[in-house]
Amino acid sequence: MTRNRPLDPAWLRGMTMPRISRRDALRGAGLLGASAFLAACGVEGTSGGDDEAPQASGFWASQTKAGRLDFANWPLYMDQEKQGGKTVYPSLQEFTKETGIKVNYKEVIEDNDSFLGKINPSLQAGQATGWDLIVITNGGPLEKLIRQNFLIELDHSKLPTFAKNAAPSAKNPTYDPGNKFSLPWQSGLVGLAYNPKLTKREITSWQDLKDPAFKGKITMFGDDTDFPTSVMIMLGIDPAKSTEEDWKRAAEEAEKLRPQLREFVDNSGMVDAMSSGNAWISQAYSGDVYQLNNSGSPDIKFVIPKEGATYWTDNMAIPKGAKHPLDAITYMDYVYRPEVAAMLTEYIAYITPVPAAKELLQADAAKAEGEDKAYLDDLVTNPLVFPTEADLANTKRYRTLTVEEEQVWDGIFQPIVQS
Amino acid sequence: MSASGGRARRVAPYLVGLPGGLWLAIFFVVPLLVMFSLSLQSGNVEAGFRFTWEWSNYARAWELYSTQFLRSGTYAVIVTALCLLLAYPMAYWIAFYGGARKSTYLFLVLLPFFVSFVIRTASWKFILNDQGFVLGPLKEAGLLPQDFHLLATTTAVIGGLTYNYLPFMVLPLYVALERVDPSLVEAAHDLFAGRAEAFRRVVFPLSLPGVFAGVLITFVPVASDFVNSGILGGTQTTMIGNVIQTVYLNSNNYPLASAMSFLLMAALLVGIFAYARVLGTEQVMEVAQR
Numbered sequence: 059m060t061r062n063r064p065l066d067p068a069w070l071r072g073m074t075m076p077r078i079s080r081r082d083a084l085r086g087a088g089l090l091g092a093s094a095f096l097a098a099c100g101v102e103g104t105s106g107g108d109d110e111a112p113q114a115s116g117f118w119a120s121q122t123k124a125g126r127l128d129f130a131n132w133p134l135y136m137d138q139e140k141q142g143g144k145t146v147y148p149s150l151q152e153f154t155k156e157t158g159i160k161v162n163y164k165e166v167i168e169d170n171d172s173f174l175g176k177i178n179p180s181l182q183a184g185q186a187t188g189w190d191l192i193v194i195t196n197g198g199p200l201e202k203l204i205r206q207n208f209l210i211e212l213d214h215s216k217l218p219t220f221a222k223n224a225a226p227s228a229k230n231p232t233y234d235p236g237n238k239f240s241l242p243w244q245s246g247l248v249g250l251a252y253n254p255k256l257t258k259r260e261i262t263s264w265q266d267l268k269d270p271a272f273k274g275k276i277t278m279f280g281d282d283t284d285f286p287t288s289v290m291i292m293l294g295i296d297p298a299k300s301t302e303e304d305w306k307r308a309a310e311e312a313e314k315l316r317p318q319l320r321e322f323v324d325n326s327g328m329v330d331a332m333s334s335g336n337a338w339i340s341q342a343y344s345g346d347v348y349q350l351n352n353s354g355s356p357d358i359k360f361v362i363p364k365e366g367a368t369y370w371t372d373n374m375a376i377p378k379g380a381k382h383p384l385d386a387i388t389y390m391d392y393v394y395r396p397e398v399a400a401m402l403t404e405y406i407a408y409i410t411p412v413p414a415a416k417e418l419l420q421a422d423a424a425k426a427e428g429e430d431k432a433y434l435d436d437l438v439t440n441p442l443v444f445p446t447e448a449d450l451a452n453t454k455r456y457r458t459l460t461v462e463e464e465q466v467w468d469g470i471f472q473p474i475v476q477s
Numbered sequence: 478m479s480a481s482g483g484r485a486r487r488v489a490p491y492l493v494g495l496p497g498g499l500w501l502a503i504f505f506v507v508p509l510l511v512m513f514s515l516s517l518q519s520g521n522v523e524a525g526f527r528f529t530w531e532w533s534n535y536a537r538a539w540e541l542y543s544t545q546f547l548r549s550g551t552y553a554v555i556v557t558a559l560c561l562l563l564a565y566p567m568a569y570w571i572a573f574y575g576g577a578r579k580s581t582y583l584f585l586v587l588l589p590f591f592v593s594f595v596i597r598t599a600s601w602k603f604i605l606n607d608q609g610f611v612l613g614p615l616k617e618a619g620l621l622p623q624d625f626h627l628l629a630t631t632t633a634v635i636g637g638l639t640y641n642y643l644p645f646m647v648l649p650l651y652v653a654l655e656r657v658d659p660s661l662v663e664a665a666h667d668l669f670a671g672r673a674e675a676f677r678r679v680v681f682p683l684s685l686p687g688v689f690a691g692v693l694i695t696f697v698p699v700a701s702d703f704v705n706s707g708i709l710g711g712t713q714t715t716m717i718g719n720v721i722q723t724v725y726l727n728s729n730n731y732p733l734a735s736a737m738s739f740l741l742m743a744a745l746l747v748g749i750f751a752y753a754r755v756l757g758t759e760q761v762m763e764v765a766q767r
Contacts, residue, residue: 103520103521103522103523103524103525103526202523205523206523273624274624274626274629274711275624281727282727282728316712316713317712317713319711319712320626320629320711320712321628321629321710321711321712322712334606334607334608335607335608336606336607336608336626336628461521461522461523461524462521464521464728465521465728465730468724468728468730469537469541472541472720472723472724472727472728473541473542476542476545476715476719476720476723476724477544477545477712477713477715
């Protein structure tokens, strides 16, 4: 693998992936609803759930290999290199060579909501979306697809490599018990980023945000998921199991914290505020901080506060109506090979669901020289890419909300982030 | 022949108004009605919304976001006043002292409109950066404390709004002032009025229609602006426009967002009627005739 990067891909990815907006799902559904306004007094729901037939039990048995895979992913979320002026994806080339399945790989997902907005009309109408495999974030968007019965149930007898190599944290996640509909693609953490030169001390706890010295120098994420979730973690509440009472407590605490804050930001706003020094401390995604460190802000540190951090996952899933589901599930299993996972991690530097990739990268680092070696050494020792077991033990998952609960949640937290 | 010609004359004005009228009916009245219906519905985005005369949406909108409603009103009053204070002398100067270059000066006032609204506002962010080229040197020189910041404050939002809406105030004022006949001012001088008195009793009353139009055309969009607060604001400056946008697009709570829009519209209409009664166009004319 050569590393030919005219523009730091990690940085570019940080700038082009507004993680914040990826959290709240179905934003695009608003526009969908618009056409329904005129039709009647009521607005049709987006759920196809009730009238949709359950997946036939013989679904997978009747599938055959088509030799083609239409794969929608995020920009710079796949290992790539230039070959004769053309961008190619080595791990996909390997896949095609081995299985004969040609991959139509498109980086069309800029954020969850606009992408879901595009495919939702087809899903609702029970038609093909044009994609066999999509990558969607948990904490809202993925759960909604599951709830609305828009994903194809996976046949785990076709996923032996996943069963063998997946990390414990990748198996049986709270948002998709038993990996019934999805397998993790990559993960990351929501913790605190800080600039020690400006804070003049170490930050170790969410409670540090209350320090009067930092008033007006803190930014937090302005979607109404991440800030409340982190506040719950600060209060010792497990967000995934939280009740309405917990939300109210968190809201009170968040309201107390608010005067300390400078601004609510999205992730590119975080990159902006931290690199300019406007913010000294910010809520942040681990990968973004790794990218900041590699693009001119080496001082900024990422910390998992002692109360814990949120662990999010982008997931591979097969949308209903997919034309080539067998090819898709074959690929889903393929990326759980350690050597493939290592290729991906080396390029994208998020948390891989395949722990064995680390040893392979370590071996690569031992063999490499010069700049490549420095990069790989840093990668395998970096806790943002390979968090320790202790780090991971101290992470929490987002609360999975029903649509009714979501209205309650929004009523409680939206006025705070929109204050 | 002559009878049908007469009918054509009677019908013609309506025909002329038809395209614009249809345009408004289709793209303004229909969405408004739909939105009103929406504001009285209940349900959720997945199950769908049903019309249930849900007036509680309005109560809830006020209960959750009264701060942001009141804040938007306050900002709009302050910004309109600032715009008037800044724009009046500017329009006055262009109208009376602009000479042959009047159109150049007007063009300069309009020039910022050639750049996207969002970009203009975002460039403020660059200028006012905590360590930027304005605040940085002042902090270095010890004239400002290190933790001083303008961004993410009320000052920044009001400043940005004033900057963005200033031309809206200048233009109507200019139009009104430009029409003031200089010979009226000379006549006032002939009748022993000083410059101040001539302005107070002749020029200013004649410019009132411009003031009236300028205030309306500035106040209404400022009250519902969401760009300035979004870009320059902090955690205590959110305006109702931002809330409506988020509730509609992020929470997909269309009824609540529609109810908020109608509350805002109602408040603006009441405000405009009250304002028109105090300084209504007819009275403006009366003042002008005095």
